Every structure is written in C-alpha cells, then in structure tokens.
Amino acid sequence: MNSDTKWILTLVGILVFILLSSLSSIVGFPDWVQHFSHSWLQTICHTNPERSFSLMGESMILCGRCTGIYFSLTLGLITSFFISFPRILRNKRLLFLGTSILFVLIDVVFDWLGIWSNSNSSRFFTGIMFGLSLSFFFFQLSKKNGEQLDGTKT
Amino acid sequence: MEQKPSFIMPAITNALLVGVGLTVISLVITYSTIGSEPSGSMFGPLTFMQFGICLLGSIAAILTVNGYAKMDGVELTIGNGAVIGLITGLFLAIVTTILSYVWNNMIDPSLMDSMKNYMVKNMELFFEKSGAMSGDAVDQVLGDMEKGFDEQKTMMGILKGFGYSIIGLGVVNLISGMITAKITAKD
Numbered sequence: 001m002n003s004d005t006k007w008i009l010t011l012v013g014i015l016v017f018i019l020l021s022s023l024s025s026i027v028g029f030p031d032w033v034q035h036f037s038h039s040w041l042q043t044i045c046h047t048n049p050e051r052s053f054s055l056m057g058e059s060m061i062l063c064g065r066c067t068g069i070y071f072s073l074t075l076g077l078i079t080s081f082f083i084s085f086p087r088i089l090r091n092k093r094l095l096f097l098g099t100s101i102l103f104v105l106i107d108v109v110f111d112w113l114g115i116w117s118n119s120n121s122s123r124f125f126t127g128i129m130f131g132l133s134l135s136f137f138f139f140q141l142s143k144k145n146g147e148q149l150d151g152t153k154t
Numbered sequence: 155m156e157q158k159p160s161f162i163m164p165a166i167t168n169a170l171l172v173g174v175g176l177t178v179i180s181l182v183i184t185y186s187t188i189g190s191e192p193s194g195s196m197f198g199p200l201t202f203m204q205f206g207i208c209l210l211g212s213i214a215a216i217l218t219v220n221g222y223a224k225m226d227g228v229e230l231t232i233g234n235g236a237v238i239g240l241i242t243g244l245f246l247a248i249v250t251t252i253l254s255y256v257w258n259n260m261i262d263p264s265l266m267d268s269m270k271n272y273m274v275k276n277m278e279l280f281f282e283k284s285g286a287m288s289g290d291a292v293d294q295v296l297g298d299m300e301k302g303f304d305e306q307k308t309m310m311g312i313l314k315g316f317g318y319s320i321i322g323l324g325v326v327n328l329i330s331g332m333i334t335a336k337i338t339a340k341d
Contacts, residue, residue, distance in 0.1 A: 137333050
C-alpha cells in the first residue's frame with residue numbers, strides 16, 4: 001500500500017467519523033458523545049435542525065447540504081479504489097468542481113434573494129454534486145493492469 | 155540528501171491572513187445582526203456566517219499548499235498536502251481564538267451579552283411562531299442557551315471552543331490541503 005493510498009484511507013476514516021458524529025442522536029450514543037459531536041460539528045456546519053434530515057424522530061446534526069457533501073465524498077473515495085472511471089471525469093475535474101460550486105451558490109443566493117425557495121432535497125443534491133466533484137481529484141489512485149488511471153505506468 | 159524547505163512560516167502567515175479576515179467578517183455580521191430586530195427565524199446572517207467560516211477557513215490550506223508547491227525542490231504528495239493543511243488549520247484555530255478572546259474581553263466585553271440577549275429573544279420568537287414546544291420545554295432550551303453563552307466566557311469555555319476549532323478547522327484544511335496537493339502535483 002503506497003503513502004497516497006494510506007492518506008486516502010485516513011481521509012475516508014475522518015469522513016466516516018464526521019458522518020457518525022452527525023448521526024449520534026439517531027444511533028443513540030451517550031449524552032456526552034452527542035454533546036461533543038454537536039459542539040465540534042458546529043465549527044464546520046450551521047447545524048440548523050430546520051435544515052437537517054430526520055430519522056426515527058431524531059434530527060441529524062449536519063444540515064442536508066453538508067450531509068450530501070461528506071456522504072458523496074466518502075462514497076467517491078471508496079469507489080475510486082474499485083472502479084475505473086471515465087477519463088473525462090479526471091480531465092475535466094476543475095470544470096466539474098466549478099460547476100458544482102456554482103449550483104451551490106445559485107441554490108443559496110437565490111433562496112436568500114427570495115427568487116427560489118430551496119428544500120432539503122435541493123440542498124442535499126447540490127451537496128452531493130460538490131462532494132463528488134471533490135472526489136474526482138483522487139480518481140487516479142485506482143489501478144488497472146499496472147497502469148494508473150492518469151495513464152502513467154506504475 | 156536534499157532537504158525540503160519548511161512550510162511553517164507560510165502556514166503561520168496564511169493562518170494570520172485568513173484568521174484576521176474571518177474575524178473581521180464575523181464581527182461585521184455579528185454587529186449588524188445584534189443591531190437589528192430579531193426575526194424569529196433560525197436561519198439568518200449568523201448561520202450564513204458559520205457556513206462561510208467553514209468555507210473561508212479552508213482557504214488557508216489552499217494558499218499554503220499552493221505557495222509551498224511553487225518553492226524550489228518541492229515535490230508534493232497527498233500526504234504532504236494533508237500535513238500542511240492540518241498544521242495550517244491548527245495555526246488558524248490559534249489565531250481566531252486569540253483574536254476572539256482579545257475582542258470579547260478587552261475591546262468590547264459587552265458583545266457576548268448583547269449576542270446572548272439577541273439569540274434568546276430570537277429563539278423566543280421562533281418558538282412563539284412555530285408553537286412546537288410547551289412552555290417548560292421552551293424555558294429549558296432558553297436556559298441551556300444562556301448557560302452555553304455564559305460558559306463561553308470562562309477559561310474552560312474558551313479552551314473547549316479552541317479544541318472544537320482545532321478539530322473543525324483541522325478537518326476542512328486537511329481536505330483542502332490534500333486536494334490542492336493533487337491539483338498542484340498535476341502542474
């Protein structure tokens with residue numbers, strides 16, 4: 001296992017920790033864990049329960065958009081180890097990132113200006129796009145027949 | 155063996171730049187919010203501020219990794235980007251905590267109380283509008299909120315906030331550092 005792969009796995013671990021922290025009240029972790037999760041997640045998300053998904057009567061701590069970002073980034077990183085993705089996803093990754101940021105901005109700013117009323121679904125969807133576009137940057141780690149996906153021989 | 159240049163000074167410089175920027179933005183939003191009438195909405199400029207701080211905070215690692223990659227004799231790996239991002243996030247947490255301590259304790263000690271009063275009034279309005287909770291439950295939530303604000307003024311509260319900032323800013327800067335390392339490695 002090379003150094004890059006270890007770091008990607010570390011990142012996956014961190015992302016799983018974030019998602020588990022967000023689910024702490026739903027999973028039924030002890031009160032102090034829930035309090036800790038809520039306090040530290042407030043530094044990366046507004047954690048407004050009005051904008052979070054609910055499961056079994058309990059709200060996730062992260063908002064719908066952040067859930068989408070971290071969930072799709074985790075999924076993208078994990079699948080990049082097993083699946084060969086089309087070359088276009090790697091070659092146009094900055095374009096994908098820019099487009100996904102634009103969608104997030106449109107969703108946020110239009111809602112703020114009253115032009116469009118965003119929902120949990122639109123926030124989750126734009127979050128998924130943003131998280132996936134971030135994961136495209138790590139795609140060349142996957143190997144196929146001794147060749148990395150960016151075309152260089154290993 | 156050739157030694158790589160240190161990234162500590164660029165990390166401190168960028169943490170200072172971004173930290174000062176974040177503090178100024180959060181103060182502007184905080185003062186404009188407490189100067190207005192509470193709306194009873196849970197989503198206002200203050201929640202935008204938290205969202206923005208997360209996004210803007212990640213810029214520190216982008217700047218540091220990008221600048222470091224341009225130095226002579228540097229070949230960046232994802233691991234380098236992650237470490238540089240994490241250290242930059244740590245410096246950023248130190249800078250923002252110190253600036254916030256100085257402002258709240260030396261420059262404007264009444265800010266936290268004004269903020270607490272605003273937030274409590276806003277929550278009262280929110281519960282009044284939504285009618286989702288009974289009187290006792292509302293009192294409990296508001297009491298917890300006031301307690302939380304009071305705790306933030308104590309040394310233990312400040313240290314706790316610092317610890318949470320390290321985790322939050324560390325994580326977002328680690329991610330942005332890794333991605334910037336990948337982008338710059340391509341060049």
